[in-house]
Amino acid sequence: MKQPAPASLEQCALQNGPIHRIDPALKLLMMLAFECCVISCAPEQICLLPVYLVALLIIGTIARISPGLFFRRLALALPFAFFTGIWGCFYDHYPATLMGFTITRGELSFLSILLRTALCVGCVLIYAGTTRISMMAAGMRRLHIPQEIVSIFELMWRYLSVLTDEARNVRTAWMLRNGSANGISLKYFGSLLGGILVRSIDRAQQIHTAMICRGYPAASRAASPSKIRPAECIGAAAFTASCILYRVLA
Amino acid sequence: MKLTLSGLTLAYPGQPPVLNGIDLQIESGETVALMGANGSGKTSLLLSLVGILPASGTIRLDSTALSKKTATFFRQHIGMVFQNPDDQLFSPSIWEDVAFGLENMSLPEDEIRDRVDTLLHELGLAHLKDRTPHDLSGGEKKIAALATVLVMKPDLIMLDEPTAFLDMRARKRLENALRDIPQAMLITTHDARFAARMCRRAVLLDSGKVAADGETETLLRDKALTERCGVDALE
Ligand SMILES: Nc1ncnc2c1ncn2[C@@H]1O[C@H](COP(=O)(O)OP(=O)(O)OP(=O)(O)O)[C@@H](O)[C@H]1O
Numbered sequence: 001m002k003q004p005a006p007a008s009l010e011q012c013a014l015q016n017g018p019i020h021r022i023d024p025a026l027k028l029l030m031m032l033a034f035e036c037c038v039i040s041c042a043p044e045q046i047c048l049l050p051v052y053l054v055a056l057l058i059i060g061t062i063a064r065i066s067p068g069l070f071f072r073r074l075a076l077a078l079p080f081a082f083f084t085g086i087w088g089c090f091y092d093h094y095p096a097t098l099m100g101f102t103i104t105r106g107e108l109s110f111l112s113i114l115l116r117t118a119l120c121v122g123c124v125l126i127y128a129g130t131t132r133i134s135m136m137a138a139g140m141r142r143l144h145i146p147q148e149i150v151s152i153f154e155l156m157w158r159y160l161s162v163l164t165d166e167a168r169n170v171r172t173a174w175m176l177r178n179g180s181a182n183g184i185s186l187k188y189f190g191s192l193l194g195g196i197l198v199r200s201i202d203r204a205q206q207i208h209t210a211m212i213c214r215g216y217p218a219a220s221r222a223a224s225p226s227k228i229r230p231a232e233c234i235g236a237a238a239f240t241a242s243c244i245l246y247r248v249l250a
Numbered sequence: 251m252k253l254t255l256s257g258l259t260l261a262y263p264g265q266p267p268v269l270n271g272i273d274l275q276i277e278s279g280e281t282v283a284l285m286g287a288n289g290s291g292k293t294s295l296l297l298s299l300v301g302i303l304p305a306s307g308t309i310r311l312d313s314t315a316l317s318k319k320t321a322t323f324f325r326q327h328i329g330m331v332f333q334n335p336d337d338q339l340f341s342p343s344i345w346e347d348v349a350f351g352l353e354n355m356s357l358p359e360d361e362i363r364d365r366v367d368t369l370l371h372e373l374g375l376a377h378l379k380d381r382t383p384h385d386l387s388g389g390e391k392k393i394a395a396l397a398t399v400l401v402m403k404p405d406l407i408m409l410d411e412p413t414a415f416l417d418m419r420a421r422k423r424l425e426n427a428l429r430d431i432p433q434a435m436l437i438t439t440h441d442a443r444f445a446a447r448m449c450r451r452a453v454l455l456d457s458g459k460v461a462a463d464g465e466t467e468t469l470l471r472d473k474a475l476t477e478r479c480g481v482d483a484l485e
């Protein structure tokens with residue numbers, strides 16, 4: 001029987017592929033190295049970025065992240081980059097060249113911002129799609145990030161799903177009594193939003209209680225991924241080194 | 251295992267006590283129904299047994315008294331299934347939710363996988379393991395919430411109104427799952443017939459005190475007693 005495609009990154013993370021099995025702490029370090037290399041590329045070095053893009057796509061394919069899901073999530077982040085970068089096109093008309101074409105420096109920097117954002121967000125999406133939340137937290141602990149920060153991260157993550165759950169419920173309840181299917185009118189939006197927040201805070205409190213009842217937080221006893229294998233270390237080091245060397249030497 | 255409460259008293263800030271000197275003992279393997287009117291303090295009692303609500307009096311598990319320091323020990327040995335499964339299921343998938351407690355117990359990953367998969371299979375939830383809790387039916391959520399606690403193999407399992415909102419078939423399924431559990435259980439319920447079927451012993455609460463403690467059938471056939479405690483009598 002063919003498995004249905006995962007509906008969320010969290011579900012992608014439950015699969016058991018080669019990237020999933022890499023130690024979460026190593027994955028986190030590799031992600032940071034990749035992002036630093038990408039972010040540090042100046043607009044004039046935009047020609048370096050396609051190689052990172054190819055690398056990312058290959059990793060995403062190995063990780064079996066569903067492309068539809070990946071690009072939909074990516075599309076959520078791009079408008080921010082678009083509006084940040086677009087202004088340069090209006091102000092900076094200094095000429096620059098890109099692959100033999102003459103464009104303005106503003107346009108070059110706009111393209112570079114878009115591409116770098118896509119690369120960084122894509123990298124985070126692959127991390128989220130290959131690492132369970134409890135493993136992310138375990139990875140952070142392995143890197144000696146303080147327990148308080150790890151807890152905040154975990155609770156925020158869970159709170160997000162509570163918030164969307166409650167928003168879904170309130171929206172359905174509103175539509176049922178309002179009789180229109182055209183979304184929520186601006187007039188009621190404020191009070192509904194307030195209602196959602198209050199309800200989700202209530203539920204978040206209950207959920208926190210439920211977590212405590214099952215032994216949370218337990219820094220010393222918390223989910224620990226198995227020992228890091230030497231092969232994993234070598235692979236991670238090779239990946240990180242190639243990212244950096246390419247960035248420095250190319 | 252033996253759980254002993256003596257003189258348990260609990261008041262919410264600025265309110266008269268909800269529980270007022272409760273004495274109770276539960277031993278290994280016992281199944282006890284905790285009954286009382288709405289607002290009689292059943293849920294509050296359960297929450298105080300795992301140190302979520304601070305109560306005065308003593309709560310002992312074997313020879314260990316409940317305190318801030320021993321709360322973790324209590325939570326490892328006493329599991330609680332909440333009335334509303336939406337509060338209990340908070341992970342992106344059922345599988346992860348069931349694994350959550352075990353991860354906090356620092357078990358090796360292979361053992362976690364093993365225990366979660368086996369239990370989901372036993373409870374007939376294996377086909378739901380990758381689904382988000384939000385999308386499940388009420389009955390499925392209840393069983394899943396039970397699984398999150400069962401997997402930790404506590405000595406005592408507390409269930410807060412396990413049959414609320416369940417139809418007959420879902421209730422049957424839950425009852426069957428509960429019947430197979432060897433551990434001690436403390437079950438709050440408003441359903442007299444369910445209590446009589448599942449629990450040999452019942453404890454009735456009234457005005458913050460234990461009004462009666464004895465054989466379920468006998469207590470629930472006592473019209474005057476059930477009337478006074480505001481619970482349904484057995485016909
Ligand atoms: N967080 C709280 N703050 C203040 N009062 C509370 C709080 N939680 C419960 N109470 C009060 O304590 C009393 C006992 O509540 P509890 O939920 O324990 O009753 P219950 O027996 O479980 O009722 P039900 O059968 O309706 O579930 C009620 O009067 C309730 O209003």
Ligand SMILES: [Mg+2]
Binds near residue numbers: 292294333410
């Ligand atoms: Mg209650």
